[in-house]
Amino acid sequence: MFGNFHIDKAKLAYAAFGAAALAALAWAFAPRPVQVETAVVERGRFEQSIEEDGRTRLKDRFTISAPVAARMARITLREGDPVRVGDTIAVLTPVMSSMFDERSLREATARLKAADANVTGAAARVEHARVAQEEARLELLRTEKLAREGFLSASRLDSARLALAGAERELEAANAARQVTVHERAQAAAVLQPAGAAAPGEPLAVRSPVSGVVLRIPLQSEGTIVAGTALMDVGDTDRMEVVAQLLTTDAVLARPGTRAMIERWGGPPARGVVRLVEPAAFTKVSALGIEEQRVNVLIDVLDAPAAWRSMGDGFRVTARVITASADDAVLVPVGALMPIADGGVAVYVLEGGRAKLKPVELGGRNGMVGWVRSGLAPGQVVIVYPPPNVADGKRVEGRRV
Known part of the structure; x- marks a missing residue:
């Protein structure tokens, strides 16, 4: 009797060991959830x-040059100094009177006529820019009225405002260009002055044709220069x-x-x-x-x-x-977007511990997020950078990135 008891006890021990081994094997080979990274679908502003x-x-950069060969006094201005229209930027002492032959006289006369034509053209461009500004202002008034009544979107109103701002700046540029042509005409006319007007030893003041800031001074010190030498770069910062x-x-x-x-x-x-x-x-x-x-x-x-x-x-x-x-867009990380067979885009949504493949319609994407027009709702959890072993219906275990 006692021997049978010992035999039964041993059998029970072997059976328990076998059951434990089978349970361990079943646990070892049982399919486990795939570890994935997840993110939450949100609402926010989207920009592509x-x-x-x-x-x-600078939009307008002007190089002021010497009109005649002369002895230049040391320039006292420095880079960064402000200048206004008509300010003296350099003082020149002509080294000799202007001498003209017949050909040079014809060339100088032609340059003066060209300068006159440039002034006329610049005045026409100013008028054209003024008309464009008035047209943009009227268009903005009409757009504001329609936007208040709800017939136009806010983006259309912003475009009209931007158009008016651009037209105003074009008018400013046209006026500045006209000032430049006026001073160029004055320089061309000065070349045709009688020789006595530029006698040796008589200082000649070179003035700035525009208001702005000194950008560059190639020659700072006193010295003899030839006609056409660049004296200074001036621009409106x-x-x-x-x-x-x-x-x-x-x-x-x-x-x-x-x-x-x-x-x-x-x-x-x-x-x-x-x-x-x-x-x-x-x-x-x-x-x-x-x-x-x-x-x-x-x-x-x-x-x-x-x-x-x-x-x-x-x-x-x-x-x-x-x-x-878009101001109120449904946003999903670009790492969750993946192409599908029909040429569209889909994401894996985490539902009930399983991955569910859902096609989505994109309105656009940038380097961080995608704008989802349909297929997802804010608050849903998606899988980011899904590993290759994730499939539709696969058990997954997510961790928030």
């Missing part, structure tokens, strides 16, 4: 943009633009009037608007040795100069041209 390095430059070299495939989206942001220049971001996409492209070799077709895109700075006063001529910036935007 083209980002490219650019540089700043309040009239700044950004030049960005965009790929031609991107430039077709950066139409005039498109909003832009100017960033990473050392100060706060500044608002801008695309003024012009130059009509001719050029070939540029990238850092990887790839030939690219690029085109210059000119962006006007819209913010008041006080906001970007420390941004100077030739600064390196990042221009971000905004091609699409």
Whole structure:
């Protein structure tokens, strides 16, 4: 009896060991949830943009040169000094009276007539810019009225305001160009003055044709110079633009009037608007040795100069041209988006501990998020960068990124 008890006890021990071994094998080979990273679908503002390095430059840069061969006194101005229209920037003492033969006289007369024609053309451009400004102002008034009545969107109203701002700046540029042509005509007329008007030893004051800031002085010290020598570069630092070299495939989206942001220049971001996409492209070799077709895109700075006063001529910036935007968009990380067989896009949604493949309709995407028009709702949990072993209906265990 006691021997049978010992035998039964041993059998029970073997059976328990076998059951434990089977349970361990079943646990070892049982399918386990796939570890995945997840994120929550949210609502927010979406912007799709083209980002490219650019540089700043003054819209109007003027090089003032010597009208005659002369002895130049030392220039007292320095880079950064302000000048106004008519300020004396250099004093010249002509080294000899102007001497003309018949051919030189005809050339000087022709230059004066050309200067007169330039003044007339500049006056016409001023009137054209004034008409364009008035047209933009009237269009803004009509747009504001329709927007208040709910017939137009806010983006249409913003475009009308930007158009008026651009027209005002075009008028300012036209007036500045007209001032330049007036002073050029005066210089051309001075060449035809009698010889006694520029007698040796009589100082000749060279005056600035525009208001602005001294940018560069090639010759600071006193010396003898020839006619046409550059004396000084002057420009208005309040009239700044950004030049960005965009790929031609991107430039077709950066139409005039498109909003832009100017960033990473050392100060706060500044608002801008695309003024012009130059009509001719050029070939540029990238850092990887790839030939690219690029085109210059000119962006006007819209913010008041006080906001970007420390941004100077030739600064390196990042221009971000905004091609699409939405204020209340359903946003999903781009890492959750994946192509599917029919050419569309889908995401894996985490539901009940399992991955469920859901097609979505995209309105756009940028480097961070995608704008989902349909297929997802805010608050849903999606799988980010799904591993290869994730499939529709697969058990998963998520951890928030």
